[in-house]
Amino acid sequence: MNRSPLLFLYLIAVSFLVSCSGEKKEDATSKPDSVATTAKKPAAKKKTIVFFGNSLTAGYGLDDPSKAFAGLIQKRIDSLGLNYKVINAGVSGETTSGGNSRIDWLLKQPLDVFILELGGNDGLRGIPVSETKKNLQAILDKVHAKYPDAKLVLAGMQIPPNMGQQYASEFRAVYADIAAKNDLTLIPFLLEGVGGEAKLNLPDGIHPTEEGHKIVAENVWEKIQGLL
Known part of the structure; x- marks a missing residue:
């Protein structure tokens, strides 16, 4: 075959x-x-907003500190789906001098927006305006040197006239002067609509109630929403 x-x-x-x-x-x-x-891309890392201040930022006197204006800003951000997290770096009793000493430690972590709320305790203690101004500028200089692309915001403060009209006037002018010099965002008066309103403040007449903080949060949001 x-x-x-x-x-x-x-x-x-x-x-x-x-x-x-x-x-x-x-x-x-x-x-x-x-x-x-077809795999999903990892979520983008959240940017950081730091509120650096005293008892007003810390939410002194509130049962829940998250109901202070910084916490309310976080809730607004979350509701809008913005990719930011808020860090409340408020310390009750903080002066601008104390803040200038503390800022170096805080700057060990990255930040994208820095909101400076200090000076009120300086005014209540009658610290020379020139000293307050110097410390505020030093804090901003340190933040800018470490994170030059960070957006800076300054919360303006006012004090009662019982410290003297001249002192109160010079104190109020510090914030506008610094904002102009550094070309940063200014909240003219953090406690606008709250300061001096008994029903919106705790019995000490200085620290806002929960309702007061809601108004303060609106004052802040009006100025920072365009930065986010």
């Missing part, structure tokens, strides 16, 4: 099986690529 035709058919069959095997292997190796292209 002549085996040449059978041998020829056998070789064709083997060649066909090898070809099919190669195609299957190629399909198998291409599958992970298709899966990878």
Whole structure:
């Protein structure tokens, strides 16, 4: 019997099986690529907003500090789906001098927006306006040197006239002067609509109630929403 035709058919069959095997292997190796292209991208890292201040920022006198204006800003940000997290770096009793000493430690963590709320305790203690101004500028200089792209915001403060009209006037002017010098965002008076309103403040007449903080949060939001 002549085996040449059978041998020829056998070789064709083997060649066909090898070809099919190669195609299957190629399909198998291409599958992970298709899966990878449809995988979800990791969520973008949240940017950081730091509120650096005293008892007003810290929410002194409130049962829940998250109901202070900084916490209310976080809730507004979350409701709008903005990719920011708020850090409340308020310390009750803080002066501008204390803040200038504390800021170096805080700057160990990155930040994108820095909101400076200090000076009120300086005014209540009658600290020279020149000293307050120097410390506020020093804080801003340190933040800018470490994070030059960070957006800076200054919360303006006012004090009662019982410290003297001249002192109160010079104190109020400090914030506008610094804002102009540094070309930063100014909240003219943090406690606008709250300061001096008994029903919106705790019995000490200085620290806002929960309702007062809602108004303060609006004062802040009006000025920072365009930065976010």
